[in-house]
Each structure stands twice: as structure tokens, then as C-alpha cells.
Amino acid sequence: MPTSFQQRIQARAVAGLWRLLSHASPRQLWTLSQSLTAILQPFLKRECAVTRLNLEVVYPDMPEDDQAMLARDSLRHSTATMLELGFAWQGNEDKVAASIIEVHGERLLEEARQSGQGAIVLAPHFGNWEVLNFWLSRNFDFTAMYEPPKLEPLDPIIRAGRERCGASLVPTNSRGVAALLKALKRGQAVGILPDQEPGWGSGVFAPFFGRPAYTATLLPKLVARTNARVVTGVAQRLPGRGYALHFLAADERVYSEDEATSCAGVNASVEGAIALEPAQYQWEYKRFSKTPEEECGDPNFRRHRLYSSRNMKLARRHR
Incomplete structure (x- = not known):
């Protein structure tokens, strides 16, 4: 489909904003995110409602006031992540590298790579995953899947930002999976976003x-074909200072030959990363939109949907 004039204008505006923000420091971007969140929150009704619903599900015993505070903090971090994209993709490389002031668990990643069977980094939507990509591609031969943005004119800008330190981006299709397998068989590292539906x-x-x-x-299939080692990786934001990278041992179930068991291990690994600081996870994503009832063709599956119109309305009332 040809790119419309409106899309081109939108893309130019976004690209211009990224260029402008690429010159800011993490401290300045965090400060800006606090002010911007207060302005944007009344307009982010869907994001706020989904966040509240997700938090009610994952932390059912948490007092409502604490859930509300966590939801607000989560939105602040999500806003900060969006503002930091220009910094991660286009900022001075030495400055971005200097903003990574702590690296924990690097030994786990090194051991996984030295096994000779490749390393799979599970990178959930926590903190700033683009900073994690920057560090991984700067330090290792690194391959990751990439899905082009809806605004097509932004594609070359995002690709250039993610590949500028040597990362190899592959499509989210069978060709991309084949490329991941080849990279693992060469003993290299690959990145997977484990929390997208x-x-x-x-x-x-x-x-x-x-x-x-x-x-x-995807992960069970890659492990079955390569015997690769799995590590969870995140870039935790240290507000006003920079980032701390954490590499965590994956749940041992990820190595199971049973796909359901392996996927349970993937989700447990994501839970372990979230436990570092729950506010830095992207709770506004509809992680539970599909249901077992829908899969098996139950005509009443809608009553089991978390993000029903009724639940969204109730969540908005409790913002």
C-alpha cells in the first residue's frame, strides 16, 4: 500500500523528535517523562485501563491503592522508554555506552556463548530493551528478529538505529527463524522478545x-534444534542516572522437550525479570487477549476475555 501524505508527515515529525531527543541525557529524559506523563495520562485511557486490569490479575492480593500507584509508575516508565528511543538509536555511541553504569550476571551470558551451542537472550519489555540491544550488539555477534513499524517511512531509521553497532536484524517469518538457527549453530547470540502474543x-x-x-x-523449537543455552536479559532504568543491565538464569523448564512445559519456563523467566522492579514492565500490553476457550471454539469464550468492554470501563473508573 502506498505511503500516504499524512503518514509521511507523521514519520517526519517522529523522526525529528528522535533526532532532538538523541542529544539529551538520561537524567534530562527522565525529568521530561515525569512532566509529560502528567499531561498525557488523561488521553491514555486504553493504556491506563489495560494496565489496571493486568495488575489486578497478576497481583490479586495487592491493595487497590498500591495497584493504582504501581500503574502510575508503570506509565511514567513507559513514557520514559518512548522518549529514550532517540538516545538509544541515534545518541553518541560513547555517551550511550557510558549510560550503562552497571552490568550484572554477564558471566551467565559468557558461559552460554562459550558452550559453543549459541546463546538465546530472552528480552522482555522491561526497562529500555533498546539499550539492551545496543550493549549486546556492541559486545557480541548478535541477531534479533525485527517487525517493520506501521509507519513505513520510519523503517530505515529504526533499522539503522538497531543495527548501528553491528546487530543483524531478521524478519519475523520462516526466513528469520532460519537465520536465528544459523546464528546459533555458529555459536552466536540471538535475541527473542518472549512476551508478545x-x-x-x-x-x-x-x-x-x-x-x-x-x-x-519459537524458543522451544530453537532449543530443540540447537541445544542453545538461554539467559534472560533486561536493561533496568536507574532514574536520572542511566541503566543497569541484568542477565538472569532462565527457568530450567525452558529446556524441556515438551513445548507447553518449555513455554511455562519462558513465562517464569519473564516473571523473574519483572520482579526486579515491576513498575518497569510494559503492563499496557494486552498479554491475556487470547483465551483457551477461544482456541477450542467455545461460543461463550467472550465471557472469559479479560479485556472486555465491561472490564475496560470498570478499570477506567478506578484510574
Whole structure:
């Protein structure tokens, strides 16, 4: 579909904003995110409602006031992540590298790579995953899947930002999976976003904070074909200072030959990363939109949907 004039204008505006913000420091970007969040919150009704619903599910015993505070903090961090994209993709490389002031668990990643069977980094939507990509591609031969943005004119800008330190981006299709397999067989590192809901037929239901979540079976397939080692990686924001990278041992179930068990291990690994600081996870994503009832063709599956119109309305009242 040809790019419309409106899309080109939108893309130019976004690209211009990224260029402008690329010159800011993490401290300045965090300060700006606090002010901007207060301005944007009344307009982010869907994001706020989804966040509240997700938090009610994953932290059912948390007092309502604490859930509300966590929801507000989560929105602040999500705003900060958006503002930091220009910094991560276009900022001076030495300055971005200097903003990573702590690295924890690097030994786990090194051991995984030295096994000779490749290393798979599970990188959930926590903190600033673009900073994690920057560090990984700067320090290792690194391959990651990439899905082009809806605003097509932004594609070359985002690709250039993610690949500028040597990362190799591959499409989210069979060709991309083949490229990941080749990289692993060369003993290299690959990155996977483990908390995106795949299309029907590409996943299984596995518990995520006790609720069934449709989870991609890509990781079990890669492990079965390569015996690669798995590590969870995140870039935790240290507000006003920079970032701390954490590499955590994946749940041992990820190595199971049973895909459902392996996916349960993937979700448990994501839970372990979230525990570092729950406010830095992207709770506004509809992680539970698919249901087992829908998969099996139950005509009443809608009553089991978390993000029903009724639940969204109730969540908005409690913002």
C-alpha cells in the first residue's frame, strides 16, 4: 500500500523528535517523562485501563491503592522508554555506552556463548530493551528478529538505529527463524522478545502469573534444534542516572522437550525479570487477549476475555 501524505508527515515529525531527543541525557529524559506523563495520562485511557486490569490479575492480593500507584509508575516508565528511543538509536555511541553504569550476571551470558551451542537472550519489555540491544550488539555477534513499524517511512531509521553497532536484524517469518538457527549453530547470540502474543498456531497456553497466556513456541523449537543455552536479559532504568543491565538464569523448564512445559519456563523467566522492579514492565500490553476457550471454539469464550468492554470501563473508573 502506498505511503500516504499524512503518514509521511507523521514519520517526519517522529523522526525529528528522535533526532532532538538523541542529544539529551538520561537524567534530562527522565525529568521530561515525569512532566509529560502528567499531561498525557488523561488521553491514555486504553493504556491506563489495560494496565489496571493486568495488575489486578497478576497481583490479586495487592491493595487497590498500591495497584493504582504501581500503574502510575508503570506509565511514567513507559513514557520514559518512548522518549529514550532517540538516545538509544541515534545518541553518541560513547555517551550511550557510558549510560550503562552497571552490568550484572554477564558471566551467565559468557558461559552460554562459550558452550559453543549459541546463546538465546530472552528480552522482555522491561526497562529500555533498546539499550539492551545496543550493549549486546556492541559486545557480541548478535541477531534479533525485527517487525517493520506501521509507519513505513520510519523503517530505515529504526533499522539503522538497531543495527548501528553491528546487530543483524531478521524478519519475523520462516526466513528469520532460519537465520536465528544459523546464528546459533555458529555459536552466536540471538535475541527473542518472549512476551508478545503470537498468532494462532504459533503458540501454546502456558501460565503467566497464574493465568493462561498464549505464548510463542519459537524458543522451544530453537532449543530443540540447537541445544542453545538461554539467559534472560533486561536493561533496568536507574532514574536520572542511566541503566543497569541484568542477565538472569532462565527457568530450567525452558529446556524441556515438551513445548507447553518449555513455554511455562519462558513465562517464569519473564516473571523473574519483572520482579526486579515491576513498575518497569510494559503492563499496557494486552498479554491475556487470547483465551483457551477461544482456541477450542467455545461460543461463550467472550465471557472469559479479560479485556472486555465491561472490564475496560470498570478499570477506567478506578484510574
